[in-house]
Amino acid sequence: MDISDGDVRDVRGLVRELEQATDVEELRTGAVRELIRLVPADGAQWYRFEVPGAGVQAVAVPAESFHADPTAIYDHPVDHPLTEAMLVGGTGGARRVSDVASDRDWQRTHCYNLDFRPFGVRRHLVSSARDPEGVVGYALVRAGTDFTDRQRDLFGYAHTQVAALERQLARRNRLLAVVAAALDSVGRPGHGVAAVDESGTLRPLDAVAEALLPLVRGDARLAGPDPFRVGDAAVRVVPCAVPGVPRLVLLRDLAAGRAAARGLGLTEREHRTLEHIDAGRTPAEAARAMGISLTTVRGYVASLHRKLAAGHTAALLRRGRELGLLDD
Structure with missing residues (x-):
């Protein structure tokens, strides 16, 4: 790989900047901005498309540096030899870095330019890899000189580090969701x-x-x-x-709430209906959850208002908490 120790330090600095992202979307937007500075270019893009070219996602900076409608190109990805190799012969975790042709007039490619001019006018550098959802990667575009071998290697190395950070962020967010659920209880x-x-x-x-x-x-x-x-x-x-x-x-x-309900003459299903209302569900949603008819649930609601002497929903929920039927 034709990169120096200084290049490695630059990529590590890029990763440190991206570690501040709070979600994957923020990380990808930050990555395309940082990659333009790492490898000088007019624009950068993150993209993913599913085999065989549906379900396209893309983030470009600046937005106008790539075509406004990803499906215009991503619906026809296999004309690019890199893409064809990834779709037909690629293996899990395979990664490629490639210049998209210099003076050939490509009609279709998964890395695209603004106005379908020949790629001899604008140079594209692509780093692609398989993931569980299809082909994912980053792309750079610039006018003028070709990308050098060093820049190709540097771009590919940066992609591997950013992809690893994205996986780490996704794992961290899943862990935070678990911790939040536990702390809530x-x-x-x-x-x-x-x-x-x-x-x-x-x-x-x-x-x-x-x-x-x-x-x-x-x-x-x-x-x-x-x-x-x-x-x-x-x-x-x-x-x-x-x-x-x-x-x-x-x-x-549930024992304390059920005991309180029995003491007030509520049936188990009336008590369940009250809990569904407290959770913000409509009578129709409560009926589906309990596997009974909407008419039956409406009867339970009317009975709850009568037994708890509550004239409206807010009063019903307040009484439910006062009487130990609902959690605080």
Whole structure:
């Protein structure tokens, strides 16, 4: 690879700048800006297209440096020999860096210019790789001199580092989502958290989870994405794709609320209807969730207003909290 120690330091500096991004979209926009400075060019672009050319995504800086409609070119990607190799003979993780022809008049390519002029007028440098969704990469465009071998190698090296940072950011955001879900439950009355280790063993992380886990262990629904109830426990599984980070199981003790409901003469389904209303669901959504008719749910709502002496929805929810039927 024809790059110097100074080039490597420049790429590391670029990566340090991009590490401040809070999401993948911000990272990609920052990357196209930084790549223009790393390898002097008139414009840069991030792109992804699915095999065989549908579902195009693209981010360009400046926006007018590439064609405004990605599908105009991405619908016909295989005329570019690099793209053809990636689509037909590429292997997982394969990566290529290529100049798009200098004085040939390409009609179609997955790296495109503004006005379909011959690529002999504007030079394009492309770095592409396969990912689970298709072909993804970065492209540079400039007028004048060709890109040098060093710039080709530097651009390809920078792409590998930015792609690694993107994967790291995606893993970090998934982990943050898991942590946020756990923190939302920890310390709330009647709420508990358990972890599922690599062997599939459920381990309680607090006293509430320890008390409720005997109801949950061995339930096949723990492997699925949908919340469920078993006994006096409401269960929600929060998956995490980050290696070494366990799945979390969020548990809620329903016993106190159910006891309060029985004391007030509410049926179990009336109580469930109240919980659905508290979650912001419409009567139709509550009916679908409980597998009953909309007319039946409306009857439950009317009964709730009567039994709890509440004239409107806000008063109904307030009374539900005052009486211990709903979580604070």
